[in-house]
Amino acid sequence: MHYPNFGEMAGGLVEAFNKEGIPAVAAMSVENPAVAKYQQVIPIVKMPKKGGIGLNQSYKNMATIVTQLAKGEERTSSEQEMIF
Numbered sequence: 858m859h860y861p862n863f864g865e866m867a868g869g870l871v872e873a874f875n876k877e878g879i880p881a882v883a884a885m886s887v888e889n890p891a892v893a894k895y896q897q898v899i900p901i902v903k904m905p906k907k908g909g910i911g912l913n914q915s916y917k918n919m920a921t922i923v924t925q926l927a928k929g930e931e932r933t934s935s936e937q938e939m940i941f
Contacts, residue, residue, distance in 0.1 A: 863885075863889070863891075864883075864885050864889040864890060864892065864894075865891050867883040867884070867891070868883055868891045868901075870883075871883045880923070880926035881899075881926075882899070882900045882901065882923055882940075883895065883899060883900070883901045884901065884902040884904045884919055885903075885904055886903075886904045886905060886906040886907070886909070887906070892941050900926070900940045901940055902918055902922055902939055902940055903918070903939060903940060903941060918939040922936060922939055
């Protein structure tokens with residue numbers, strides 16, 4: 858289950874922030890339809906579906922990706938695996 862408009866809202870906001878030079882990421886599960894629309898445009902951290910296992914690790918991954926963006930660093934292959 859996902860909230861129908863969450864992905865669109867998150868994807869649109871992150872895209873707008875990034876266009877203004879403000880580093881941002883979204884977080885969604887693979888079931889969210891917005892992943893297909895935004896995965897080539899913005900970084901989307903992989904999250905488990907509602908009730909799924911792995912939420913704590915996903916939050917750690919989000920912190921890693923946000924830190925990497927803030928420092929302006931290139932993503933490593935392991936960081937690339939954290940996003941869609």
